[in-house]
Amino acid sequence: MLLCDPPQGHAHAAKACRELAAAGGDIGRIPGRAGAMCPMLYAPVTASAYGAWDGRRVDYTHAFSNSCVMGAETGAVFDLSG
Template identity: 75%
Template sequence: MTRITEALRGALTVAAALLTTAAAPAPATSQQAVPGSWLHLTVTPGEVSTHALPPPRAPFRTEGVPGTGIGSPGTGIPGTGIGSPGTGDGMHGTRGALLLCDPPQGHPHAARACAELVAAEGDIDRIPDRPGALCPMIYAPVTAAARGAWDGRPVTYTHTFANSCAMGAATGAVFALE
């Protein structure tokens, strides 16, 4: 009878420990949405309908989460939960990046893109055209899309440009993903 009692007592101790662990709040570094301004940017060759674009996902902080490899050098965007900034080969597929602006990161020209967005109050349409830009009159459409949040406001932007030069002239560094 004492063996059964000891076994039950041990099982109850283990159960109590598991319940205590499950009820404890998660560490501050595991999967909390990143505050501030962020945009998931994509550039896709051709014309793309708004419905074909992926839904926006909030970036998550994952620095220090064991076993994720995220936040380590050479894994892509540090601490955002995104493994690599691009999803295509840079010439034929969709390119993408997660632009974080506090501090600027996750984008090849993050500081400049964030500065342009700050000046435009997060509205990509308000970024001034690059003066003196001379773009070829070659129709090679590209669709630029941005989804995310800017100062707590949702941002959704989709525009198809005649070519990548016209896109760069109109949007500055925001969609300069190469």
């Protein structure tokens, strides 16, 4: 669970909330991590998020070729590492 006012409930809540704020709450608009180098390994992962941002409903689901690509394209939002 990620809460952003104040940032909590997530290993990287403050960073994830900053990235979401810059993207207007749209996970798909978070800029990709510059210089990310991911292996060309097909190990698909699907990331899903639902909730509310600034009073509007958010539903996000996207399949990525592997977890590195997911992290490179979604920033800290799905980074649950401690």
